[in-house]
Amino acid sequence: MERKVAIVSHVQTKHSSDIGMPRERMLFNLVKELHNKVGITRHDVDSYVLCSNDFEAGRTISTVFEDTPVGAYMKDETKVEMDGIMALIYATMRILSGQFDTALVVANSLGGSQFRPFLIMEYQLDPTFDRQVGLINELNAGAFQARSYMDKYGLDEWFLDAISARLLRNGAINPYALRSKDDATPEYVASSEYYYEPLRKLHCYPFSDGACAVLLACGEKAKELCEKPVWIKGFSNSLETCRLGERELYTSPSTKQAAEKAYKAAGISDPANEIDVAEISAKFAHQEPIICESLGLFPEGSAEDVAKNDLAEITGKMPISPSGGGICTYVFSAAGLINVAQCCQQLTGEAGDAQVPNAKIALAHGQDGFCAQHNSVVILSSEEG
Amino acid sequence: MAFQMGEETRTFPITWDVSANKYKIESRGLRILTEGMKDKKIRGIRCHECDTVYIPGPFYCRKCHIEIDEVVEVKDTGTVMSFAVDMADIRGNPLPEKRISAMIKLDDCDAWFIGTVENMDWKDAKVGMRVKSIWVDEPQGKFSDIDHFEPI
């Protein structure tokens, strides 16, 4: 990478089950807030990469009504349909190409109030087989995945309760989180109803309205625009087959592969010791250990040990999702980008009560598809290096 | 940020009718599977490069990225690889009774089949348990010809 790319600024909504306004208003307000924060207008942005979902928006090329609210009138604009972290990767590449000096990435969903994400997921299934069989939805597929991990490592449900409890407590110190409980315990989580056993309500993501915008710039421009740029040191993504029945669900080989490439680019050889904080897109409690283990942050099958020894707490050896992660908020299309924004807060020392002391290197993860079929990894640093 | 309920926010119920979608597939693997089911046989396609057996058989191996066409019969018995205890159907409507939905690795096959496991208490379900297909009396060449699975 000759050219360097950094994050200048980021904003996100107070996520909600019903944000109470149309998408256009939500995005307009959000981008205006970012403009004011940085001290720019839309004329200072060269390129736009947007991310939202056609099904959820109820119209094809969902971003056509989002372009002008974010200021992209008569600008270079493109769209990503997967997770917002892919939009960030795409925007990074556009700047690396030398064609653009700045790029605004915006991802959003009204999955809380407009259209249920479970339905979107149902329509991701192969219409000729999986959908015809009529037995799979995102929740029981999640339950298959949880059971697969539990069986592989001989664990009972306690670790699921412990993970959700930790995340709900973290959510209580994240002003943007939708769901939280400052005194959540594993027993509290275990008292929530079963959806598809072994998954209970509080092991699953809440339907969320929300949006996130991240402004990227090439190195020189980023230093002009802000005092503390957050540097993008490495990124990658990888995917597995679309058929659940052809995958080992207790592990995430695509996460592993994406991580290896991102680590190589970032010069990381010992991720568990070099990474100070990670924000993980886990839509269900069990996905957090599966993804973290494939990232090399914890040993395989260690979910129970990690929880018992508080290793993933904000004060722990390897803090995972100080934001509260997917159990507190999962904005479809925006979740991975929100993770990037949360990592930036950590690296610029603006994470408030959730601050991991001296965080210098952060990992943001994003996913898409049934049981995290597609995984993306971005390595961020407070140091240009 | 001033994120308050906008006075001028209105909600319009809209529908999105995609029933006219003419979805095209290369149907050989599905045809081989469903035709076999009329005779209570389950057939997939094997990759001649890596030996992976798929059901329904695709026209290419997803891993080797080559065309494949070797038809193989797989058994209608198998092993439960994972399962969920469903309290609701796929649209979230409560079920009258709890139901075990399972991913089943049929013998001689690498792809897992999804089905329900009946005739057992859900509390006794285990990963690794052996199951057999229970066919309908008069198979029609449909996925529903396997009515459910039962423990062996």
Ligand SMILES: [Zn+2]
């Ligand atoms: Zn092959």
